[in-house]
Amino acid sequence: MQQTPLPLGNTLEPSCRFANFIVGRNLQLMQRLQQTSPPPLLYLWGGDGLGKSHLLQSICHAQSDQGGVAFYLPLALLKDEDPSLLTGMGEANLIALDDLDSVAGRADWEEAIFHLLNQLRLQGGRGVVAARHAPQALPLQLPDLSSRLQWGEVYSLQPLNDAEKHRLLQDRARSYGIHLSDALVNYLMQRLTREVGPLMRLLEDLDYASLAAKQRVTIPFVRQWLQQQNRLV
Amino acid sequence: MNDDLWKHCRQILETKISAQQYTLFILPLQAEVDSDTLTLYSPNPIVKDLVESRFSKLIHQIIDENFAHLIKEVKFLVGSKQKSQSAPPTLAKAIPELKLPESQSFPSSTSENSAFNQPAQQHNNRIVNRSVSPSDFRSNLNVNNNFDNFIEGKSNQIARASALQVSASPGVAYNPLFIYGGSALGKTHLMQAIGNKILQNNRGAKVLYLHSEKFVADMVKALQNNTINDFKRYYRSLDTLMIDDIQFFAGKDRTQEEFFHTYNTLLEGQKQIILTCDTYPTEVKRLEDRLKSRLTWGLTVSIEPPDLETRVAILNSKAALCSVLLPTDVAFFIAKHCRTHVRALEGALTRVIANATFRTQPISMEIAQEALRDQLSLQSKQITIDNILKVVADHFNLKISDILSQRRNRSIVRPRQIAMTLAKEITEHSLPEIGNSIGGRDHTTVMHAVKTIKALRAIDPSLSDDYDILLRKLSI
Numbered sequence: 001m002q003q004t005p006l007p008l009g010n011t012l013e014p015s016c017r018f019a020n021f022i023v024g025r026n027l028q029l030m031q032r033l034q035q036t037s038p039p040p041l042l043y044l045w046g047g048d049g050l051g052k053s054h055l056l057q058s059i060c061h062a063q064s065d066q067g068g069v070a071f072y073l074p075l076a077l078l079k080d081e082d083p084s085l086l087t088g089m090g091e092a093n094l095i096a097l098d099d100l101d102s103v104a105g106r107a108d109w110e111e112a113i114f115h116l117l118n119q120l121r122l123q124g125g126r127g128v129v130a131a132r133h134a135p136q137a138l139p140l141q142l143p144d145l146s147s148r149l150q151w152g153e154v155y156s157l158q159p160l161n162d163a164e165k166h167r168l169l170q171d172r173a174r175s176y177g178i179h180l181s182d183a184l185v186n187y188l189m190q191r192l193t194r195e196v197g198p199l200m201r202l203l204e205d206l207d208y209a210s211l212a213a214k215q216r217v218t219i220p221f222v223r224q225w226l227q228q229q230n231r232l233v
Numbered sequence: 234m235n236d237d238l239w240k241h242c243r244q245i246l247e248t249k250i251s252a253q254q255y256t257l258f259i260l261p262l263q264a265e266v267d268s269d270t271l272t273l274y275s276p277n278p279i280v281k282d283l284v285e286s287r288f289s290k291l292i293h294q295i296i297d298e299n300f301a302h303l304i305k306e307v308k309f310l311v312g313s314k315q316k317s318q319s320a321p322p323t324l325a326k327a328i329p330e331l332k333l334p335e336s337q338s339f340p341s342s343t344s345e346n347s348a349f350n351q352p353a354q355q356h357n358n359r360i361v362n363r364s365v366s367p368s369d370f371r372s373n374l375n376v377n378n379n380f381d382n383f384i385e386g387k388s389n390q391i392a393r394a395s396a397l398q399v400s401a402s403p404g405v406a407y408n409p410l411f412i413y414g415g416s417a418l419g420k421t422h423l424m425q426a427i428g429n430k431i432l433q434n435n436r437g438a439k440v441l442y443l444h445s446e447k448f449v450a451d452m453v454k455a456l457q458n459n460t461i462n463d464f465k466r467y468y469r470s471l472d473t474l475m476i477d478d479i480q481f482f483a484g485k486d487r488t489q490e491e492f493f494h495t496y497n498t499l500l501e502g503q504k505q506i507i508l509t510c511d512t513y514p515t516e517v518k519r520l521e522d523r524l525k526s527r528l529t530w531g532l533t534v535s536i537e538p539p540d541l542e543t544r545v546a547i548l549n550s551k552a553a554l555c556s557v558l559l560p561t562d563v564a565f566f567i568a569k570h571c572r573t574h575v576r577a578l579e580g581a582l583t584r585v586i587a588n589a590t591f592r593t594q595p596i597s598m599e600i601a602q603e604a605l606r607d608q609l610s611l612q613s614k615q616i617t618i619d620n621i622l623k624v625v626a627d628h629f630n631l632k633i634s635d636i637l638s639q640r641r642n643r644s645i646v647r648p649r650q651i652a653m654t655l656a657k658e659i660t661e662h663s664l665p666e667i668g669n670s671i672g673g674r675d676h677t678t679v680m681h682a683v684k685t686i687k688a689l690r691a692i693d694p695s696l697s698d699d700y701d702i703l704l705r706k707l708s709i
Binding site: 028031032039045067069071073081085088089091092093111115118122134136143144146147148150151152153154155156159161162189190191192193194195 | 251253254256257261276277278279373415416417444446478481511574576577579580583584587588591606607608657658661662663664665676680
């Protein structure tokens, strides 16, 4: 009997809500998501740290809030499971398939997803898919799956600009109980990465470091910590 | 006892939650009572996770109110109560009595007249008999798939003509009709158009469209429920059977066996069979030879990818359906970029319409280009600092080596600063990385360049235009 803890369905990240999503240049997508007649299949693509998982979970939250049944399926975590676990899920109101790239090229998973999308369409449910690449660029083996994905409404997620990343970093830091001054955020973003994913990981590390050192997060503290870590260029 | 207790709980649960939740989450559970513990087995971690979080409280409450003297504890586990657990249970396997829409059910053996007239659904361990008239029979056809909106071109002329003949004389002309071709070229549309036309000519005809996966699932369910005779009777009583994508029968020997006999019975009774596949019958892998040979008995027609003019006609037709005015240049632009199949055309058009709606503007080339950047990944070329350097150097008639050099005359410094600013704006590289890639400079030089270009753009329209042109070149 296997008991695998998976971040599925009910274990959606509570903070992954539309309200917490910094829209930036994704206004059209956000408006589309909140229209009363969203598309039957939505496909979101883009690199790491653009908020794909956040949006997928937000969509699931919204569906659940309306009393519908939504499944959030992070395929990167599920890829070692038997794809037959998707059987019957087409009865749900919404299926959100995250990290489709991670099962691209896997014949068993591709066929299971193809049948799931067919069943979903037949039953009038909605599908939301996220991947790093556009449907045409995914290394899929099954042309039928590729064509069904291209049938959907496709949006590439646009990265935040520096001002929006600045805000995101401060918002996330606040959730950790850390105050990041504007000067400190500028200090970090002028010297280190400007990618959201690595920035968030840096913030986590910084949180642990300040807790361990029992010091407030200030520029001198950060400078010293970065030098110790050899992270300063 | 196990069954009665859990059956009673389920009956109460059914009245307290939605039918959909009941079907998806409660029906798949298997119950086992061991001393004073009720264990509920979910077929997979997803169902267990959701049942535990959403319905645990309610299940506990029902147990407390009804079976407190018997059950002290309720456990939620993944697995099966059966002793042998060699194969992981799936939702379908765990839902022998899964409540299915009428279109997905086939009649039970209790039918007195024709199987078609009295379907029964097993649900919650109760057999529900309900009479339906022929008009209740669901063919699964999409009424929008008809001959009128099937755009004819060189690529599908023969297939369409054959389909028309079959629809006029089902069971007589071309039986079976086997339509093959790549994904999303209109096979399903054509097949359903035949079905709709047959129904239009004869409303009482028993026409059924289904995907091959559905046939397999129905058969598996019939075997599990010991209703295989009902399954056979149902499928063999049809006037027209249409199965899509039969390549998915590959390797499913039991399904092929059953389909073989259904096929023979229908053909003998002069009932029409229409099949689609991604390849020529004899080319289908892992399909029994006797089945392959039978599939070629009727007429085999192919559908090829549509040519440019047909693609444009398809787009115009879809646009008209959406009451949208599609300019000719935009239709050609989309058609040129979506060469392979019809779904890509439809997806692209949908995205263009969504973009126009968002901008509250009529469809134009600019709107289409912007939308298709997402849909077709026209921006698939990765924006790199090297690419930025090349585009900037070309624009200012310089060599890349000039920009990377230490030379400080204005004709080189400005393009260099523009390249740095563009790199900061449209890549996610850190400022030290940008400086390092553009002549081994410090991050403070990049900060200075960004500041300078920002200030100059406010006062120098020519420089501002150059910057915008470069940004567009790099973004599209």
